[in-house]
Amino acid sequence: MANQYKTPFDNLDWSDIQKQFMDAVMGKKETFGMPGNNFSSNTSWADAMDFWWRAFKPESVSANENVFNKMLEQCRSYYLLSQQFSEIYQAMQKAQQGSEDIVQFLNEQFQNLESLFAENNQIFNWTNFIDQCEQPADLLKSFMSSAPLYTGDVFNELSPELKKVREQFLSVPGVGYSRETQEKMQEALRLWASYQDNYQEFHSVMARLNHDALGLMRKRLIQMHKEGESVESMRQIYNIWVDSNEKVYGEFVFTEEYAELNARLVNSLMAFKNKSHEITEDYLRTMNLPTSSSIEALERRQYELRKQVRMLEAEMKAVKSELTQKTSAQPEQQQAKSSKPAKSQKTRARKKPARKRKSKAKTSEVKSSSQVVDFKKSRLEKEKKKKAEAADKATSKSDNKKDASAGMIEIKF
Amino acid sequence: MNNFQMNPVDIVSEINEFNAKLAQGLKTLSEIEDIDVGVSEKEPVYKEDNLVLYHFKPRTKKQNAVPLLIVYALVNRPYMADLQDGRSMIQGLLDEGLDVYLIDWGYPQSVDKYLTLDDYINGYIDRCVDFIREASNQEKINLLGICQGGCFSLCYSALHQDKVKNLITTVTPVDFHTKDDLLSHMVQQIDIDQVVDTMGNIPGEMLNWTFLTLKPYTLMGQKYVDLVDILDDKNKALNFMRMEKWIFDSPDQVGETYRQFIKQFYQENGLVKGTVKIGEQTVDLENIKNPVLNIYAKDDHLVPPDSSRALEGCVGTSDYQSLEFPGGHIGIYVSGKAQKMIPPAVGQWLTERS
Numbered sequence: 001m002a003n004q005y006k007t008p009f010d011n012l013d014w015s016d017i018q019k020q021f022m023d024a025v026m027g028k029k030e031t032f033g034m035p036g037n038n039f040s041s042n043t044s045w046a047d048a049m050d051f052w053w054r055a056f057k058p059e060s061v062s063a064n065e066n067v068f069n070k071m072l073e074q075c076r077s078y079y080l081l082s083q084q085f086s087e088i089y090q091a092m093q094k095a096q097q098g099s100e101d102i103v104q105f106l107n108e109q110f111q112n113l114e115s116l117f118a119e120n121n122q123i124f125n126w127t128n129f130i131d132q133c134e135q136p137a138d139l140l141k142s143f144m145s146s147a148p149l150y151t152g153d154v155f156n157e158l159s160p161e162l163k164k165v166r167e168q169f170l171s172v173p174g175v176g177y178s179r180e181t182q183e184k185m186q187e188a189l190r191l192w193a194s195y196q197d198n199y200q201e202f203h204s205v206m207a208r209l210n211h212d213a214l215g216l217m218r219k220r221l222i223q224m225h226k227e228g229e230s231v232e233s234m235r236q237i238y239n240i241w242v243d244s245n246e247k248v249y250g251e252f253v254f255t256e257e258y259a260e261l262n263a264r265l266v267n268s269l270m271a272f273k274n275k276s277h278e279i280t281e282d283y284l285r286t287m288n289l290p291t292s293s294s295i296e297a298l299e300r301r302q303y304e305l306r307k308q309v310r311m312l313e314a315e316m317k318a319v320k321s322e323l324t325q326k327t328s329a330q331p332e333q334q335q336a337k338s339s340k341p342a343k344s345q346k347t348r349a350r351k352k353p354a355r356k357r358k359s360k361a362k363t364s365e366v367k368s369s370s371q372v373v374d375f376k377k378s379r380l381e382k383e384k385k386k387k388a389e390a391a392d393k394a395t396s397k398s399d400n401k402k403d404a405s406a407g408m409i410e411i412k413f
Numbered sequence: 414m415n416n417f418q419m420n421p422v423d424i425v426s427e428i429n430e431f432n433a434k435l436a437q438g439l440k441t442l443s444e445i446e447d448i449d450v451g452v453s454e455k456e457p458v459y460k461e462d463n464l465v466l467y468h469f470k471p472r473t474k475k476q477n478a479v480p481l482l483i484v485y486a487l488v489n490r491p492y493m494a495d496l497q498d499g500r501s502m503i504q505g506l507l508d509e510g511l512d513v514y515l516i517d518w519g520y521p522q523s524v525d526k527y528l529t530l531d532d533y534i535n536g537y538i539d540r541c542v543d544f545i546r547e548a549s550n551q552e553k554i555n556l557l558g559i560c561q562g563g564c565f566s567l568c569y570s571a572l573h574q575d576k577v578k579n580l581i582t583t584v585t586p587v588d589f590h591t592k593d594d595l596l597s598h599m600v601q602q603i604d605i606d607q608v609v610d611t612m613g614n615i616p617g618e619m620l621n622w623t624f625l626t627l628k629p630y631t632l633m634g635q636k637y638v639d640l641v642d643i644l645d646d647k648n649k650a651l652n653f654m655r656m657e658k659w660i661f662d663s664p665d666q667v668g669e670t671y672r673q674f675i676k677q678f679y680q681e682n683g684l685v686k687g688t689v690k691i692g693e694q695t696v697d698l699e700n701i702k703n704p705v706l707n708i709y710a711k712d713d714h715l716v717p718p719d720s721s722r723a724l725e726g727c728v729g730t731s732d733y734q735s736l737e738f739p740g741g742h743i744g745i746y747v748s749g750k751a752q753k754m755i756p757p758a759v760g761q762w763l764t765e766r767s
Contacts, residue, residue: 064442067637067657071442074637075435079428086424234427238638245630253627254598263602270604274611295523296613303527306462310536 081241082234084113103222110218114211167193184279191272198265205261209248217244431641438644445647448654451492453503455515459544463519466541472507479578479767480512480549484538484569486561487670488620490662491517493746494559496655500747502756509760514545516562518664526613526668530677531692533670534568542569542576553578553703555763560584560716560742564678567724568691571700579766581706581759584742586716587698588723590682595627596715597679605680609672617663627714656747685727698724704732706762708755713742734762 088109172186217240224231231237252258281291459466483503485491494515495503506513516538521528545554555578558566563585570577589597608615625632643649683689689696705728709721718737725733736758738745745751 064445064654066661067640067654068439068442070633071435071438071637071640074634075431075641077634078431078638082424082428089424234424235431239635242630242635246628249629253595259598259602262599263604267602267604267607270607270611274607277611292613296526299524300527302524307532 078238081238085234085237088113103225106218106222106225110214114214181282184275184282188272188275188279191268191275195265195268195272198261198268202261202265205252205258209252210245213241213245213248216248217241220244434641434645438641438650441644441647441650442654445651445654448651448658450497450655450658451495452498452501453495453507458514458548459541461537461540463521463525464537464541465517465519466544467515467517469503469507469513469515471510471512472504473510476510476512477763477767478512478549479551479553479555479763480514480545481506481555481557481763482542482545483513483515484556484558484562484566485516485518486559487518487533487666488561488663489659490664491515491559493659493743496659496747497652500652500749500752502746502751505752505756506759509756509764511760511763512549514541516541520664521614521667523613528667529669529692530565530568530673534565534691535572535694538565538569539573539576542573546576551578552576555579555581555767557581557583557759558585559746560586561674564674564684567684567698567701568689568696570703571696571698572691572694574700574702577703579704579706579763580701581708581762582721582724583708583755584710584713584716584721584745585707585724586678586720587727588682588685588720589679591717591719591723593717594720596623599623599626600675600679603675605672605675609668612668614668615666615671617665620666621661621663624715656743685723698727699729701728702730704762704766705730705734706759707733707735708738708745708758709735710738710740710742710745712740712744715742732766 088106175182220240221231231240277292281293284291453472454470455467456470457465458468483491483494485494495501498504503513503515518537542554542556546552553576556566556570558564558581560583563582564587566580566582567585567587570580586594591597612619640653643653677683677689681688684696684698687695687697687699705724707721707724709716709718711718713721722735725735736755738751738754740748740750745755
């Protein structure tokens with residue numbers, strides 16, 4: 001029972017497993033020197049961790065479970081890697097005892113390691129996300145499986161010979177009542193096949209990079225050995241492995257080859273998803289259910305309406321502002337006749353929007369249809385005035401008035 | 414001589430020690446329930462659709478009269494600029510006596526998929542700027558753009574010179590075709606029209622994945638193994654979790670805006686070529702005559718320094734300054750080093766000009 005232990009690694013089962021593994025490492029079970037061949041899932045550190053986690057998980061589920069899982073997944077990779085390298089270590093020490101050439105020995109061990117990595121993609125597989133993007137394929141598969149002419153098997157990876165057969169099969173022209181549906185299905189399958197080809201190519205390129213990274217790591221270790229540098233921990237080995245992978249990957253992603261392959265992968269997936277949407281829509285239409293196209297049409301109309309509302313709001317605001325100017329300017333103008341020139345009042349209003357906001361607050365309660373009519377009248381009068389002013393450009397006095405008036409109208413909030 | 418002298422006992426001992434740390438770490442993580450982010454006191458002062466404009470409470474007796482509006486990117490969430498006490502650029506700016514506003518774009522919904530760059534720049538940002546101008550009684554305000562928000566701020570400044578007093582860009586891409594721009598390299602041949610037509614809004618997860626694939630072994634692997642080393646310290650674990658929360662808190666990207674941004678900025682490099690169109694207007698950075706402070710990160714793997722530095726040759730101002738931060742794209746906001754360097758530099762630069 002996991003509950004009785006303060007920490008999960010107090011668990012005796014774990015200790016037993018550790019002991020078993022240590023025994024194995026110490027050579028009692030003859031696993032030394034044979035990396036890959038005797039890799040036993042029953043005694044690995046990674047599997048021991050999985051064992052413990054299954055016992056521990058029920059009491060640890062929390063908001064941080066996602067991070068737990070990522071951490072455990074990567075620790076698992078670290079354990080798998082450490083286990084492999086611990087075996088190489090032991091083999092190297094054994095070799096030293098026998099006066100064998102360390103460099104040659106390291107080369108041989110890495111060859112074993114490379115073949116192990118090629119067979120085992122558990123070490124680190126960061127391309128999982130691509131699989132999540134394929135979800136529409138499941139939907140299409142179910143359609144296909146229910147269709148009389150096809151089965152979901154056509155989605156599976158095919159040999160080159162079967163691919164040819166598939167191409168011929170997909171080129172059969174559609175006939176009869178369901179001609180269009182058949183052609184769409186064929187097109188979707190062609191797109192899926194294209195995506196599958198790209199997907200496989202992408203993975204094989206990534207496998208090549210992993211292989212190259214191991215090669216680089218081996219060179220680094222040999223270089224370190226030649227320069228008398230020591231490796232003192234499994235963690236150091238793990239970090240060298242990470243750095244080697246990043247270096248190889250980092251160089252590759254800047255190449256045209258990667259840009260082109262990545263684009264092909266994404267573009268072919270999108271093309272397939274697009275076609276599968278189309279097919280889904282066809283089915284939904286036959287059932288008189290809303291389709292994504294009809295929802296998009298609604299969304300577009302709603303978007304356009306929102307824009308119109310905003311424009312109207314802006315115009316309303318400008319109108320309100322103008323009205324406020326008008327109503328507040330009247331008493332000020334009257335006052336101005338006896339004390340200050342009107343121009344300076346207007347200029348100040350333009351520079352300080354907050355002042356106008358206060359004025360707006362004062363007049364907000366008196367908004368009525370009659371005021372709107374008044375405003376329309378005043379606007380007409382203003383337009384007349386503007387025309388008159390435009391005609392009377394000769395006098396600088398009228399020019400000044402025009403500028404001040406225009407400045408007030410241009411204020412936006 | 415063989416330099417690889419670890420014996421089996423050492424190896425197992427190391428792994429056992431790691432096991433113990435892992436166990437303790439999982440215990441620590443299971444004890445963390447609430448991950449608080451966004452420490453500075455603020456109030457929402459303007460809302461529109463998903464957008465919320467926040468105004469931060471001052472932390473000094475006297476403030477700079479000209480407000481500062483922070484325009485965040487559409488990618489990830491803006492609390493990164495206010496992550497936690499002592500690791501908050503906004504806190505630092507408030508301590509410099511700045512009157513700080515921030516645009517939080519929120520989480521776009523499917524119904525927002527038709528919003529364009531024009532809606533964001535001449536719509537949302539412009540209305541926020543007008544709100545602040547009115548509230549502060551200032552004709553012009555200061556802008557600070559973060560990453561993509563910097564691009565938006567540049568476009569806005571070029572189109573609305575009458576409302577921008579000073580502009581600060583931080584880790585902002587300008588030249589999208591520099592040799593070391595991996596993001597740009599990755600999207601050059603992608604059929605963006607097809608992506609947007611198929612996906613509508615672009616899922617945040619897809620963007621996350623793109624960013625992680627820039628350094629997959631480090632960001633998806635080594636980071637979590639290294640995490641085990643710090644999990645005996647709850648504060649360090651919390652710091653990690655805050656960053657983790659931010660990294661994966663990714664709103665979907667509005668489809669039309671994404672289409673326009675990737676095509677015009679990344680694929681066509683329109684910002685430096687002067688071909689970016691926002692609505693009916695073409696953005697000419699030469700129109701930016703107000704003072705510009707351009708801050709970039711020396712080790713930025715998302716926005717290469719050369720991409721940001723290109724701004725100097727594009728803007729029309731005679732008052733241009735740049736500042737290089739010795740760190741990465743995120744470190745410029747959250748690292749201890751950044752807290753000592755960035756807010757004081759911004760504060761001083763603005764004080765001299767406001």
